[in-house]
Amino acid sequence: MLITSRCDPYLDITDILCAFHTWLxxxxxxxxxxxxxxxxxxxxxxxxxVSGPPVTAATVQATPSNQFTPNTVTIAVGGTxxxxxxxxxxxxxxxxAPAGAPADITAPSSxxxxxxxxxxxxxxxxxxxxxPGMHGTVVVK
Numbered sequence: 001m002l003i004t005s006r007c008d009p010y011l012d013i014t015d016i017l018c019a020f021h022t023w024l025x026x027x028x029x030x031x032x033x034x035x036x037x038x039x040x041x042x043x044x045x046x047x048x049x050v051s052g053p054p055v056t057a058a059t060v061q062a063t064p065s066n067q068f069t070p071n072t073v074t075i076a077v078g079g080t081x082x083x084x085x086x087x088x089x090x091x092x093x094x095x096x097a098p099a100g101a102p103a104d105i106t107a108p109s110s111x112x113x114x115x116x117x118x119x120x121x122x123x124x125x126x127x128x129x130x131x132p133g134m135h136g137t138v139v140v141k
Contacts (some may be wrong), residue, residue: 054141055079062090062109062128068136081116081138085109090128092116098124100140 058073059082066088073081083092089108094101100120108130118124118140127135 054139057082058138059084060136062086062088062092064088066090066128066131066134068126068128068134070136072137072139074139074141075118077121077140078117078119079140081118082113083109083116084113085111087111089130090134091130092126093129094124094126098122100124 054074054076056076056079058075058079060073061069062083062085063069064086068083075081083105087110089110091108092105092114094104100118100122101124102116102118105114105116118138121140124138124140125135126138
């Protein structure tokens with residue numbers, strides 16, 4: 001890629017980013033649009049993101065850094081999510097008991113795995129009551 005400045009006569013980081021963004025637009029990378037640093041306004045694409053079919057099983061790590069990783073998983077109806085609890089104790093609660101949610105994992109759990117089955121389509125948000133702010137989402141299609 002040849003870097004030429006269209007934003008400023010001095011080649012600085014802004015010019016490099018502008019040139020890179022121009023290249024992305026020209027090559028239709030993720031349907032990018034002009035950025036504010038290049039004299040335009042940013043417009044995100046409204047085209048739908050296409051992904052493969054939902055998987056039948058996924059694994060979520062309950063990490064020592066108080067995060068569920070990945071934060072969101074998508075599975076098929078009847079699919080399972082295995083929660084791998086690491087060395088720090090966590091629990092899993094589907095607050096407000098949404099229809100179709102599996103049973104909560106109420107006991108503080110560490111160094112073990114528990115598998116949850118989702119038999120109904122929907123979006124299920126869960127959290128750890130031991131660590132406020134630690135939450136994840138299971139999307140069932």
